[in-house]
Amino acid sequence: MRVDFYQLSRDPVDVTVGKLARKVMQAGERLVIVAQDEGQREGLSQTLWGQGGGAFLANGPADQPHAARQPILLSAECAAPNDARMAILADGKWxxxxxxxxxxxxxxxxxxxxxxxxxxxxxxAREAIDNRIFKQTPEGGWREGR
Incomplete structure (x- = not known):
């Protein structure tokens, strides 16, 4: 498994989640976004829906009906009823x-x-985990660092 550490320096969490979620969707994957705070999850959902025009990112709460059909789930739990293989820990808690x-x-x-x-x-220290660190550039992109 791979764990990517994203150090936020320029963009806030919601902007970063939007950028990462778009890349996950472009790769044809499903996603779970995890945050303990319900208010944060609601704000992230609005950000994803509000991307504008046809660029919105469809999402829903993991504890609602039809969660298995959602391409992006927002959850307090680190589980994937939508069979996602990728997760964003938006609240920074492992x-x-x-x-x-x-x-x-x-x-x-x-x-x-x-x-x-x-x-x-x-x-x-765990052999089965590949860690990587990403730092934000002044232009808003991300580069892999050390």
Whole structure:
């Protein structure tokens, strides 16, 4: 499995989730976006729906009917009723259940850097996990770093 650490420096969580979710959808994959706070999940949902015109990203809550049909689920739990193989941990909190996914994107800000470093070392010690770090460029793109 692969864990991508995304260090937020320029764009806020909602903008970053929108960019990453669009790439996941373009790759033909399904996605689970995890955040403990219901208000954050609702805000992320509005951001995804509000992309504008035909560019919206269809999504729904994991605890509602027809969750299995949603291309993007928003959930407090790290589970995939829609059979997603990718997850975004939008609230920056690691959950051991995330290891069930093929790829996990952990978003964290500068205040959580020390926690992210500790988690990085813990996951790097596991042979089955491939860690990568991505840092935002001044232009808003992402580059893989060290």
């Amino acid at each position: 959950r051991e259940e995330a290891t069930a996914f093929d790829r996990v994107m952990l978003l964290f800000d500068t205040e959580a850097t020390d926690d992210a470093r500790t988690l990085w070392r813990d996951l790097a």
